[in-house]
Amino acid sequence: MTLEVHDLGIGDLVRGVSFDVARGERVGLIGESGSGKSLTALSIMGLLPEELAASGSVKLDGRELLGAPEKELSRLRGNDLSMVFQEPMTALNPAMRVGAQVAEPMRIHRNGGNQRAEALLDSVGLPGTSRAYPHQLSGGQRQRVVLAIALANDPKLLICDEPTTALDVTVQAQILELILDGVRERESALLFITHDLAVVASVCERVLVMLDGEIVEAGTTRDVLTAPQHEYTKKLLAASDLEAGR
Numbered sequence: 001m002t003l004e005v006h007d008l009g010i011g012d013l014v015r016g017v018s019f020d021v022a023r024g025e026r027v028g029l030i031g032e033s034g035s036g037k038s039l040t041a042l043s044i045m046g047l048l049p050e051e052l053a054a055s056g057s058v059k060l061d062g063r064e065l066l067g068a069p070e071k072e073l074s075r076l077r078g079n080d081l082s083m084v085f086q087e088p089m090t091a092l093n094p095a096m097r098v099g100a101q102v103a104e105p106m107r108i109h110r111n112g113g114n115q116r117a118e119a120l121l122d123s124v125g126l127p128g129t130s131r132a133y134p135h136q137l138s139g140g141q142r143q144r145v146v147l148a149i150a151l152a153n154d155p156k157l158l159i160c161d162e163p164t165t166a167l168d169v170t171v172q173a174q175i176l177e178l179i180l181d182g183v184r185e186r187e188s189a190l191l192f193i194t195h196d197l198a199v200v201a202s203v204c205e206r207v208l209v210m211l212d213g214e215i216v217e218a219g220t221t222r223d224v225l226t227a228p229q230h231e232y233t234k235k236l237l238a239a240s241d242l243e244a245g246r
Protein backbone atom coordinates (compact mmCIF):
# COMPACT_ATOMS: atom_id res chain seq x y z
CA MET A 1 0.00 0.00 0.00
CA THR A 2 1.13 3.52 -0.71
CA LEU A 3 -0.70 6.72 -0.04
CA GLU A 4 0.58 9.65 -2.06
CA VAL A 5 -0.78 13.07 -1.25
CA HIS A 6 0.44 15.65 -3.71
CA ASP A 7 -0.17 19.40 -3.62
CA LEU A 8 -3.44 18.99 -1.75
CA GLY A 9 -5.39 22.24 -1.48
CA ILE A 10 -8.74 23.01 0.13
CA GLY A 11 -9.61 26.65 -0.60
CA ASP A 12 -7.06 28.59 1.39
CA LEU A 13 -7.60 26.36 4.44
CA VAL A 14 -5.08 23.74 3.24
CA ARG A 15 -2.33 24.65 0.79
CA GLY A 16 0.26 22.62 -1.09
CA VAL A 17 0.19 19.65 1.28
CA SER A 18 2.32 16.76 0.02
CA PHE A 19 3.40 13.60 1.79
CA ASP A 20 3.56 9.83 1.32
CA VAL A 21 2.73 6.98 3.66
CA ALA A 22 4.10 3.49 2.98
CA ARG A 23 2.73 0.12 4.02
CA GLY A 24 2.87 -0.41 7.77
CA GLU A 25 4.29 3.05 8.36
CA ARG A 26 3.08 5.18 11.29
CA VAL A 27 2.99 8.86 10.49
CA GLY A 28 1.93 11.64 12.86
CA LEU A 29 0.22 14.84 11.77
CA ILE A 30 0.58 17.54 14.39
CA GLY A 31 -0.21 21.22 14.63
CA GLU A 32 -2.50 23.54 16.51
CA SER A 33 -6.26 23.61 16.32
CA GLY A 34 -7.46 24.94 12.97
CA SER A 35 -4.21 24.19 11.12
CA GLY A 36 -5.98 21.89 8.66
CA LYS A 37 -5.18 18.44 10.02
CA SER A 38 -8.74 17.15 10.05
CA LEU A 39 -9.54 18.58 6.62
CA THR A 40 -6.47 16.83 5.23
CA ALA A 41 -7.65 13.53 6.71
CA LEU A 42 -11.23 13.99 5.54
CA SER A 43 -10.11 14.67 1.99
CA ILE A 44 -8.22 11.36 1.97
CA MET A 45 -11.42 9.62 3.10
CA GLY A 46 -13.55 11.50 0.57
CA LEU A 47 -15.53 12.92 3.49
CA LEU A 48 -14.99 16.66 3.12
CA PRO A 49 -18.06 18.74 3.90
CA GLU A 50 -19.95 19.43 0.67
CA GLU A 51 -19.18 23.13 0.66
CA LEU A 52 -15.43 22.42 0.48
CA ALA A 53 -13.57 21.05 -2.53
CA ALA A 54 -10.09 19.56 -2.66
CA SER A 55 -7.56 20.13 -5.43
CA GLY A 56 -4.31 18.32 -6.11
CA SER A 57 -4.01 14.57 -5.85
CA VAL A 58 -4.57 11.80 -3.31
CA LYS A 59 -3.58 8.38 -4.61
CA LEU A 60 -4.02 5.05 -2.87
CA ASP A 61 -1.91 2.40 -4.61
CA GLY A 62 -1.78 4.62 -7.67
CA ARG A 63 -5.54 5.13 -7.83
CA GLU A 64 -6.73 8.73 -7.72
CA LEU A 65 -9.23 9.31 -4.93
CA LEU A 66 -9.94 13.02 -5.40
CA GLY A 67 -12.98 13.29 -7.61
CA ALA A 68 -13.51 9.51 -7.65
CA PRO A 69 -17.17 8.47 -7.87
CA GLU A 70 -18.91 8.15 -4.50
CA LYS A 71 -19.62 4.49 -5.25
CA GLU A 72 -15.92 3.75 -5.53
CA LEU A 73 -15.11 5.75 -2.39
CA SER A 74 -17.73 3.97 -0.34
CA ARG A 75 -16.25 0.65 -1.44
CA LEU A 76 -12.90 1.80 -0.05
CA ARG A 77 -14.20 3.31 3.18
CA GLY A 78 -14.48 0.83 6.02
CA ASN A 79 -12.44 -1.53 3.87
CA ASP A 80 -9.07 -0.28 2.58
CA LEU A 81 -9.46 3.03 4.38
CA SER A 82 -10.90 3.60 7.79
CA MET A 83 -10.97 6.37 10.31
CA VAL A 84 -11.40 6.77 14.06
CA PHE A 85 -12.66 10.15 15.25
CA GLN A 86 -12.29 11.91 18.58
CA GLU A 87 -15.78 11.36 19.90
CA PRO A 88 -16.88 7.70 19.81
CA MET A 89 -20.54 8.39 20.53
CA THR A 90 -20.93 10.32 17.27
CA ALA A 91 -19.46 7.37 15.34
CA LEU A 92 -21.76 4.77 16.88
CA ASN A 93 -25.43 4.12 16.31
CA PRO A 94 -27.09 4.55 19.74
CA ALA A 95 -29.94 2.20 18.85
CA MET A 96 -27.88 -0.75 17.66
CA ARG A 97 -26.06 -3.38 19.72
CA VAL A 98 -22.30 -3.02 19.46
CA GLY A 99 -21.76 -6.55 18.12
CA ALA A 100 -24.02 -5.80 15.18
CA GLN A 101 -22.16 -2.54 14.57
CA VAL A 102 -18.82 -4.34 14.48
CA ALA A 103 -20.28 -7.00 12.15
CA GLU A 104 -21.77 -4.45 9.76
CA PRO A 105 -18.66 -3.40 7.81
CA MET A 106 -17.73 -7.06 7.39
CA ARG A 107 -21.21 -7.87 6.12
CA ILE A 108 -21.19 -4.93 3.71
CA HIS A 109 -17.83 -5.97 2.32
CA ARG A 110 -18.74 -9.70 2.55
CA ASN A 111 -15.97 -10.49 4.93
CA GLY A 112 -17.61 -12.47 7.72
CA GLY A 113 -20.16 -11.71 10.37
CA ASN A 114 -21.18 -12.19 13.96
CA GLN A 115 -18.51 -14.66 14.99
CA ARG A 116 -15.71 -12.48 13.72
CA ALA A 117 -17.36 -9.52 15.43
CA GLU A 118 -17.16 -11.34 18.78
CA ALA A 119 -13.50 -12.15 18.15
CA LEU A 120 -12.76 -8.54 17.27
CA LEU A 121 -14.49 -7.30 20.41
CA ASP A 122 -12.36 -9.80 22.36
CA SER A 123 -9.23 -8.48 20.70
CA VAL A 124 -9.97 -4.92 21.85
CA GLY A 125 -10.56 -6.12 25.39
CA LEU A 126 -14.35 -6.22 25.33
CA PRO A 127 -15.28 -9.90 25.59
CA GLY A 128 -18.97 -10.63 26.02
CA THR A 129 -20.16 -7.12 25.18
CA SER A 130 -21.66 -7.75 21.76
CA ARG A 131 -25.24 -7.40 23.04
CA ALA A 132 -24.57 -4.10 24.83
CA TYR A 133 -25.78 -0.76 23.51
CA PRO A 134 -23.28 2.13 23.29
CA HIS A 135 -24.84 4.05 26.21
CA GLN A 136 -24.16 1.07 28.50
CA LEU A 137 -20.40 1.41 27.92
CA SER A 138 -17.83 3.91 29.18
CA GLY A 139 -16.16 6.40 26.84
CA GLY A 140 -13.03 4.24 26.64
CA GLN A 141 -15.08 1.13 25.91
CA ARG A 142 -16.96 2.95 23.16
CA GLN A 143 -13.70 3.99 21.56
CA ARG A 144 -12.62 0.33 21.69
CA VAL A 145 -15.78 -0.57 19.78
CA VAL A 146 -15.06 2.16 17.21
CA LEU A 147 -11.54 0.79 16.80
CA ALA A 148 -12.88 -2.75 16.33
CA ILE A 149 -15.18 -1.42 13.58
CA ALA A 150 -12.31 0.47 11.93
CA LEU A 151 -10.09 -2.62 11.98
CA ALA A 152 -12.80 -5.09 10.97
CA ASN A 153 -11.76 -5.34 7.32
CA ASP A 154 -8.00 -5.10 7.90
CA PRO A 155 -7.62 -1.61 6.41
CA LYS A 156 -4.53 -0.72 4.41
CA LEU A 157 -4.64 2.70 6.03
CA LEU A 158 -6.10 3.63 9.39
CA ILE A 159 -6.53 7.33 10.11
CA CYS A 160 -6.99 8.36 13.73
CA ASP A 161 -8.05 11.94 14.42
CA GLU A 162 -7.36 12.78 18.07
CA PRO A 163 -8.68 9.34 19.09
CA THR A 164 -7.83 9.68 22.77
CA THR A 165 -8.40 13.38 23.42
CA ALA A 166 -11.82 12.84 24.95
CA LEU A 167 -10.59 10.09 27.30
CA ASP A 168 -8.85 10.20 30.64
CA VAL A 169 -5.13 9.54 30.81
CA THR A 170 -5.02 5.90 31.91
CA VAL A 171 -7.62 4.96 29.29
CA GLN A 172 -5.69 6.93 26.65
CA ALA A 173 -2.64 4.71 27.07
CA GLN A 174 -4.73 1.55 26.68
CA ILE A 175 -6.37 2.79 23.51
CA LEU A 176 -3.01 3.81 22.02
CA GLU A 177 -1.67 0.34 22.75
CA LEU A 178 -4.66 -1.23 21.02
CA ILE A 179 -4.24 1.01 17.98
CA LEU A 180 -0.57 0.07 17.76
CA ASP A 181 -1.30 -3.66 18.16
CA GLY A 182 -4.11 -3.41 15.61
CA VAL A 183 -2.01 -1.80 12.88
CA ARG A 184 1.05 -3.96 13.56
CA GLU A 185 -0.90 -7.21 13.29
CA ARG A 186 -2.39 -6.12 9.97
CA GLU A 187 0.62 -4.23 8.62
CA SER A 188 -1.77 -1.34 8.19
CA ALA A 189 -0.35 2.13 7.70
CA LEU A 190 -1.36 4.67 10.32
CA LEU A 191 -1.94 8.39 9.92
CA PHE A 192 -2.28 9.73 13.42
CA ILE A 193 -3.55 13.24 14.09
CA THR A 194 -2.84 14.74 17.47
CA HIS A 195 -1.65 17.89 19.18
CA ASP A 196 0.05 15.79 21.87
CA LEU A 197 3.78 15.46 21.16
CA ALA A 198 4.25 12.77 23.79
CA VAL A 199 1.70 10.65 21.92
CA VAL A 200 3.50 11.23 18.63
CA ALA A 201 6.78 10.23 20.26
CA SER A 202 5.32 6.94 21.44
CA VAL A 203 3.26 6.07 18.36
CA CYS A 204 4.82 7.48 15.18
CA GLU A 205 8.00 6.86 13.24
CA ARG A 206 7.62 9.95 11.15
CA VAL A 207 5.91 13.27 11.76
CA LEU A 208 4.46 16.11 9.69
CA VAL A 209 3.98 19.50 11.31
CA MET A 210 1.12 21.67 10.04
CA LEU A 211 0.71 25.38 10.54
CA ASP A 212 -1.99 27.54 8.91
CA GLY A 213 -2.86 24.95 6.26
CA GLU A 214 0.69 24.07 5.26
CA ILE A 215 3.24 21.43 6.23
CA VAL A 216 6.12 23.44 7.65
CA GLU A 217 8.32 20.58 8.80
CA ALA A 218 8.57 16.84 8.18
CA GLY A 219 11.00 14.15 9.22
CA THR A 220 11.56 11.19 11.47
CA THR A 221 9.93 11.64 14.86
CA ARG A 222 13.35 11.48 16.43
CA ASP A 223 14.82 14.22 14.25
CA VAL A 224 11.83 16.51 14.49
CA LEU A 225 11.48 16.15 18.24
CA THR A 226 15.18 16.36 19.07
CA ALA A 227 16.33 18.89 16.49
CA PRO A 228 13.32 20.88 15.27
CA GLN A 229 14.11 23.24 12.39
CA HIS A 230 11.02 25.42 12.15
CA GLU A 231 10.30 28.10 14.75
CA TYR A 232 6.76 26.78 15.17
CA THR A 233 7.96 23.23 15.93
CA LYS A 234 10.42 24.66 18.45
CA LYS A 235 7.57 26.49 20.15
CA LEU A 236 5.40 23.36 20.19
CA LEU A 237 8.23 21.44 21.82
CA ALA A 238 8.94 24.12 24.36
CA ALA A 239 5.27 24.14 25.34
CA SER A 240 5.15 20.35 25.72
CA ASP A 241 6.27 18.11 28.55
CA LEU A 242 8.87 16.42 26.39
CA GLU A 243 12.46 16.82 27.41
CA ALA A 244 13.75 16.32 23.89
CA GLY A 245 15.02 19.38 22.08
CA ARG A 246 15.82 21.32 25.20
Ligand SMILES: Nc1ncnc2c1ncn2[C@@H]1O[C@H](COP(=O)(O)OP(=O)(O)OP(=O)(O)O)[C@@H](O)[C@H]1O
Binding pocket: 013, 031, 032, 033, 034, 035, 036, 037, 038, 039, 040, 049, 051, 052, 195
Ligand atom coordinates in the same frame (compact mmCIF):
# COMPACT_ATOMS: atom_id res chain seq x y z
N1 LIG B 1 -16.95 23.22 6.49
C1 LIG B 1 -16.07 24.20 6.64
N2 LIG B 1 -16.21 25.38 6.00
C2 LIG B 1 -15.31 26.37 6.15
N3 LIG B 1 -14.23 26.28 6.94
C3 LIG B 1 -14.03 25.14 7.60
C4 LIG B 1 -14.94 24.04 7.49
N4 LIG B 1 -14.47 23.03 8.27
C5 LIG B 1 -13.33 23.49 8.85
N5 LIG B 1 -13.07 24.76 8.45
C6 LIG B 1 -11.92 25.58 8.84
O1 LIG B 1 -10.75 25.01 8.31
C7 LIG B 1 -9.65 25.19 9.18
C8 LIG B 1 -8.95 23.89 9.41
O2 LIG B 1 -9.80 23.03 10.13
P1 LIG B 1 -9.37 21.58 10.63
O3 LIG B 1 -10.55 21.00 11.31
O4 LIG B 1 -8.76 20.82 9.51
O5 LIG B 1 -8.25 21.93 11.69
P2 LIG B 1 -7.50 20.95 12.67
O6 LIG B 1 -6.07 21.23 12.48
O7 LIG B 1 -7.94 19.55 12.47
O8 LIG B 1 -7.97 21.47 14.07
P3 LIG B 1 -8.52 20.63 15.33
O9 LIG B 1 -7.29 20.12 16.00
O10 LIG B 1 -9.25 21.68 16.10
O11 LIG B 1 -9.41 19.57 14.78
C9 LIG B 1 -10.20 25.84 10.43
O12 LIG B 1 -9.93 27.21 10.38
C10 LIG B 1 -11.70 25.59 10.35
O13 LIG B 1 -12.41 26.62 10.97
